Amino acid sequence: MGLLCPDATPTFLNLFDFSIAPPLLFYTYVPVVIISVLIGIYVLIKSHFSLVSKLLFAVSISFALWVFNIFFAWIAAYVDDVMLAWVITPVFEVLLFASAVYFAHVFIDKDKRDISFLAKLILFLICLPIFIILPTQLSIKYFDLSICEGVPAFTWYYYMYALEIVSIFWIIFICIRKYRSLPHNDPSKKQIPYFAVGISSFLALFVGSNLIGQITSIQEISFIGSIGMVIFIGFLAYLIVEYKAFNVKLLRAQALIVAMLVLIASQFFFIQNNINRILTAATLIMFSIFGWWLAKSVKKEDEQNESLTELNKIITKQKNKIERDKKAVEAANEELVKLDKAKTEFINIASHQLKTPISVIQGVASMMIEGDMDKMPLEQRQTFYNSVWQKTKKLKIIVHDILNATSFNDQKYSVMDNFAVMINVPELLQQIITDFGMEIKERGIDVTFSSEENLPEVKGQKEYLEEALINLINNAIKYTPSSVMTRDVRGKRKGDERGIVAVSVGKDPENPKNILIKVKDNGIGIPEEAKAKLFKRFSRAENAVNMYTDGTGLGLFIVKEIVSGHRGKVWFESEVGKGTTFFVSLPFIPEGTVNIKEHITEDAAANATV
Known part of the structure; x- marks a missing residue:
C-alpha cells in the first residue's frame, strides 16, 4: 500500500486517519x-x-x-x-x-x-x-x-x-x-x-x-x-x-x-457519544421545521411590504408628475398672459399707427375733392403730395407686417408660394439700399456696401429673402441716431460723428458652403434684458420704443422665420450706445426643397400649441 506517515493509522477506508487532524x-x-x-x-x-x-x-x-x-x-x-x-x-x-x-x-x-x-x-x-x-x-x-x-x-x-x-x-x-x-x-x-x-x-x-x-x-x-x-x-x-x-x-x-x-x-x-448525536439531530430537525415556518411567514410579510413599497413609488411618481404638469401649466399660463399683454399693446399701437396715416390721406383727399388743393401754390401742393406718399408707404409697411404675422400664426391664412430661384445677393442688397435713398438722405446717415467678388448665387424664394433683408437694413437706419431728427424718429446724435450703416456680403468663414450677410450700425444698441426675446412676436426693446414709436415688434420675428425657412440662421452682437451687427448665414444651395410657407406654418403651429 505504500509508506505510512509516522503518526498515522489508516482506520477509515484503510486510507485515512481522522484522529491526526485537530478538531x-x-x-x-x-x-x-x-x-x-x-x-x-x-x-x-x-x-x-x-x-x-x-x-x-x-x-x-x-x-x-x-x-x-x-x-x-x-x-x-x-x-x-x-x-x-x-x-x-x-x-x-x-x-x-x-x-x-x-x-x-x-x-x-x-x-x-x-x-x-x-x-x-x-x-x-x-x-x-x-x-x-x-x-x-x-x-x-x-x-x-x-x-x-x-x-x-x-x-x-x-x-x-x-x-x-x-x-x-x-x-x-x-x-x-x-x-x-x-x-x-x-x-x-x-x-x-x-x-x-x-x-x-x-x-x-x-x-x-x-x-x-x-x-x-x-x-x-x-x-x-x-x-x-x-x-x-x-x-x-x-x-x-x-x-x-x-x-x-x-x-x-x-x-x-x-x-x-x-x-x-x-x-x-x-460529538463523542450517541446521546449527544441524538440530541443534536433532534435539535437540527426541530430548528429546520421552525426555520421553514419562520422563513415562509417572513417571506409573506416581506412580499406585502414590497407591494406597499411599489405602490408608494407609483403614487410618488404620479404625484411628482402632477406637480411637474402643474408647474408647466402655470408657466404656460404666465406666458399666455405675457403674450396677451403684448398683443394688446400691439393692437393699441397698430390702431394708432393706422389712424394717423388714414387721417392725413383723408384730409388731403378732402381738399382735392373740394378744390382747395388747386388754389394752392405748386410748392405747397407738392408738400401735401409728399406727405400722402410717406403716409401710404408707412401704411403699407404696417399692414404688410400685420398680415405676415397673421399668416405665420395661423395656417388658415396663406403666404404666397413662390418657386425657388437663383438670387444674386449683392445685387439684391444694392437695390434695397438704393430704394432706401430718400430715407437715408432725410436722416443724414452714411450707408456703405461691400461685397466679395464672384460670389455664387443663392437658391431661395426672392420675395421673402428681400423682405428679411429690407427689415434688417430698415432697422439699422431707424435705430441709428443722426444729426437730423424727423417726425417718426426721435433722438439726435451728440457730437460731430455721423450715423453709419455698413452692409457687407461674402462667404461665411465658418462654413464655406454658406453666404454671410452683415448689417452693422453705430446706433443705440440692444439692452441685455431685451436680447433673449428679440426674435419673438411683438418684442421691442425699451430704448427702441423711445426712439421710434411706430414699430410693431414683428420685423425681426419675420426675419428669423424667413431665414430659418431657407435652412439658414440669424444672430446679432450688440452693445448699448455703440451699435449692433446682425449676421445672416444662408446656404448657397439649401438641403431639400425651399418652401417658406411650409416652414412658417409648421413653426407657427408649434408655437400656437404652447
Whole structure:
C-alpha cells in the first residue's frame, strides 16, 4: 500500500486517519465551505447562470477544493497521498486568486460585462509559472518523512505569495478607481465599498494566515483564513439582501436560518457519544421545521411590504408628475398672459399707427375733392403730395407686417408660394439700399456696401429673402441716431460723428458652403434684458420704443422665420450706445426643397400649441 506517515493509522477506508487532524480544522472549515458553496449555487441558479454568478461560483468552488485538499493532506495516512496534496496546493490557490480578480472586475462593472481578452491573457501569463514549476523541485524541494510534510522551495514561496498580495492590491485598485468614476447618485456606487472590504479581507486573511503558518511551521495558524471567508460571505449576503446584488432576492431570515442549520450540523464532527448525536439531530430537525415556518411567514410579510413599497413609488411618481404638469401649466399660463399683454399693446399701437396715416390721406383727399388743393401754390401742393406718399408707404409697411404675422400664426391664412430661384445677393442688397435713398438722405446717415467678388448665387424664394433683408437694413437706419431728427424718429446724435450703416456680403468663414450677410450700425444698441426675446412676436426693446414709436415688434420675428425657412440662421452682437451687427448665414444651395410657407406654418403651429 505504500509508506505510512509516522503518526498515522489508516482506520477509515484503510486510507485515512481522522484522529491526526485537530478538531478545529473541521469546525473552522466545514461550515464555511458548505455555506460558501450553497451561496454560490443559489446565486448561480437565481441569476440564470449570468457571468458574474458563474465567477462567484468559481471563487467558492476554488476555495472548497483548496479546503478539501488541506483536509486530504491532514487525514491521509500514506506518504504518497500527503505528497500529492502538498504538490497540488498551489493549483487551487492560483485558481482562487485568479477567479477572485476576474470576479471583482465583472462585479464592479455597472453592466456586468466581461473583461477584455488582454486582461484574461495577463491573468493567464501571471499564473502560468506556477503550473510550469509544479512538478519540479522549484515547487517542493523535498518531503520531510519525520513529520510527513513538504518543504516548499523559495521560488514557489516568494512567487506564490507575491502573486497573491499583488492580486489583493489589484482588486483594491480597481474598486477605488471604479468608485471614483461613478456619479454620487449611481446605486451601484454604494455597493463597491462593501464588496471591496469583504473580498480584500477574505484574501488578506487567507494569505496572511498561510504565510505566518509557513514561517512559524505551525500549520494550524492557517485555520484563521476561514474567518476571511466568513467576512466575505457576510458582505455578499448584505449586498444581496439590501441592494439585490446579482439581481437576486434573499431574505434576512432565510440567510440566518441556513447559517444556523449549517452550524448545528457541523457539531456532528465533535460529538463523542450517541446521546449527544441524538440530541443534536433532534435539535437540527426541530430548528429546520421552525426555520421553514419562520422563513415562509417572513417571506409573506416581506412580499406585502414590497407591494406597499411599489405602490408608494407609483403614487410618488404620479404625484411628482402632477406637480411637474402643474408647474408647466402655470408657466404656460404666465406666458399666455405675457403674450396677451403684448398683443394688446400691439393692437393699441397698430390702431394708432393706422389712424394717423388714414387721417392725413383723408384730409388731403378732402381738399382735392373740394378744390382747395388747386388754389394752392405748386410748392405747397407738392408738400401735401409728399406727405400722402410717406403716409401710404408707412401704411403699407404696417399692414404688410400685420398680415405676415397673421399668416405665420395661423395656417388658415396663406403666404404666397413662390418657386425657388437663383438670387444674386449683392445685387439684391444694392437695390434695397438704393430704394432706401430718400430715407437715408432725410436722416443724414452714411450707408456703405461691400461685397466679395464672384460670389455664387443663392437658391431661395426672392420675395421673402428681400423682405428679411429690407427689415434688417430698415432697422439699422431707424435705430441709428443722426444729426437730423424727423417726425417718426426721435433722438439726435451728440457730437460731430455721423450715423453709419455698413452692409457687407461674402462667404461665411465658418462654413464655406454658406453666404454671410452683415448689417452693422453705430446706433443705440440692444439692452441685455431685451436680447433673449428679440426674435419673438411683438418684442421691442425699451430704448427702441423711445426712439421710434411706430414699430410693431414683428420685423425681426419675420426675419428669423424667413431665414430659418431657407435652412439658414440669424444672430446679432450688440452693445448699448455703440451699435449692433446682425449676421445672416444662408446656404448657397439649401438641403431639400425651399418652401417658406411650409416652414412658417409648421413653426407657427408649434408655437400656437404652447
